[in-house]
Amino acid sequence: MIALYPGSFDPVTYGHLDTAVRAARIFDQVVVAVFDRPNKKLLFSTEERVALMREAVQAYPTITVRAYSILTVEYAQTIGARVIVRGLRDVIDFGHEKQIAHVNQALDPEIEQVILMASPQYSFVSSSIVREVATLGGEVGTMVPAHVVRALRRKFGHAE
């Protein structure tokens, strides 16, 4: 069974990685799909977000990374995924994830939404916090892999 794990991943964090790896323990194949045009201002381009995610999951042969720019359920249909995986950190995520799950369900009732509860050690980690801390030159090494730390330093012009 193929599962689709969609998101902006701007940039990938240990929380995203944890969700992808846990999904890979449940499903035969996990396709991490980087959404090309989310309704928010991005720090990294689609190419950069895909490259950072690819490097993060390179040790996991059943996890692949793709970019997409159509409706998530349509993309799931295209790749033959019958499951959409999302992560849930707290009650703030809950409202948002519930809405997304219901919309996806209405668009294609054949596709099941599987929501994985965030691991406690990553439940405070978000791409937006990472971007905010990194902008000011703060240490984000506990929240993102080393290659993402380097990409953030390059982006913000801080010393390596």
Ligand code: ADP
């Ligand atoms: P969005 O798709 O809403 O732009 P993200 O790309 O940041 O958001 O996240 C993609 C998915 O991963 C979402 O379901 C989000 O709730 C989940 N996620 C984000 N951070 C974490 C984390 N630290 N632990 C587990 N899941 C997470």
